Amino acid sequence: MKQLVRGVHRFQDEVEAQKEFYAKLAQGQSPGALFITCSDSRINPHLLTQAQPGDIFVLRNAGNIVPPYGFHAGGESATIEYAIAALDIENVIVCGHSHCGAITALLHPERTENLPAVRSWLTHAETTRRILAENYASIEDEEELVNIAIQENVLAQLENLQTHPAVAAKIARGQLHLMGWVYRIETGDVFNYDNEVSQFLPLSNTPAEAPAKRLLKDALFGGNG
Ligand SMILES: [Zn+2]
Known part of the structure; x- marks a missing residue:
């Protein structure tokens, strides 16, 4: 302290x-961007992007989750609405990260038996859990599975984001750019979802926009160690 x-x-x-x-x-x-990321203490959005005070509007919670609009009118909905409709922000980044405890818990529900609030919160990532269960059942390596889940969760939350009216309306006008990132803690690498190749690729100077429609992609982040 x-x-x-x-x-x-x-x-x-x-x-x-x-x-x-x-x-x-x-x-x-x-601010130039709404930055949605995990509460994990190892992520520092300003340090990561070298942003100054006033540059990014930040929304954080366990698992960088965006509850679909109307599910509950909580802080996430209000923050998103204010960022997009009041502050007129034109870029949204959903940034997941390696070694995410929330995503690991999602894959191991038995670990949240005594954490009812966490368990309830993670229902907003049920899409991620189901995608993993139904499409990646053959993968046994725990780290690889978690890394795939981290990527899938970023895409699932980008989809949830688009259920928010302020977001959908601005996308319809071509005034909102969405990006999906994954940050790797141990190296500082940032991977950006490239819609053209349906993969997370190292963030370039001109990052591609993230998906309006999601596509399953290879697990580049986990597969390449
Ligand atoms: Zn996390």
């Missing part, structure tokens, strides 16, 4: 040194 408090004090020194920037920041925000 002391470390965190010391951090706040160091940050305040930084604000003092960049007074103009922070004063301007206080006037309003116009």
